Amino acid sequence: MPANKKYLTKSPWLRLSKILCGSVGGYAVTVSLHLFFTAFLPKENVIMTAAFTGYILWAFLLLYAFVATNVWRVWGIYVLLTIVFALPYLLKINFNHGS
Known part of the structure; x- marks a missing residue:
C-alpha cells in the first residue's frame, strides 16, 4: 500500500533539507551533547556512554x-x-x- 500523496513533501529541496537536518544536524547535537558531558564527568565514562546512547539519540533526532x-x-x-x-x-x- 503506497503512502498517501497529500502527506509527502512536494519540493525536492525541502526533502533534501529534512534528510540533511536529520542526519547532519542530529549528529552535531549528539556529539555536542556528549562533549557537554565531558565538562562534568570523566572523559572515559562519557566515551563508553556515547558508544551506546549516541546512536539512540541520533536516531530520535533523525526521526524528529x-x-x-x-x-x-x-x-x-x-x-x-x-x-x-x-x-x-x-x-x-x-x-x-x-580529574
Missing part, C-alpha cells in the same frame, strides 16, 4: 526532523542546541575537578 512540519524550525533548534552544548568545550571550561 522527518515528523516535524517545519524543517527550518528544526534546523534552528538543532543549531541552537549544538552551540549551547558545545560552549563548555569551546570555552575550555571544566567543571570536573576530580
Whole structure:
C-alpha cells in the first residue's frame, strides 16, 4: 500500500533539507551533547556512554526532523542546541575537578 500523496513533501529541496537536518544536524547535537558531558564527568565514562546512547539519540533526532512540519524550525533548534552544548568545550571550561 503506497503512502498517501497529500502527506509527502512536494519540493525536492525541502526533502533534501529534512534528510540533511536529520542526519547532519542530529549528529552535531549528539556529539555536542556528549562533549557537554565531558565538562562534568570523566572523559572515559562519557566515551563508553556515547558508544551506546549516541546512536539512540541520533536516531530520535533523525526521526524528529522527518515528523516535524517545519524543517527550518528544526534546523534552528538543532543549531541552537549544538552551540549551547558545545560552549563548555569551546570555552575550555571544566567543571570536573576530580580529574
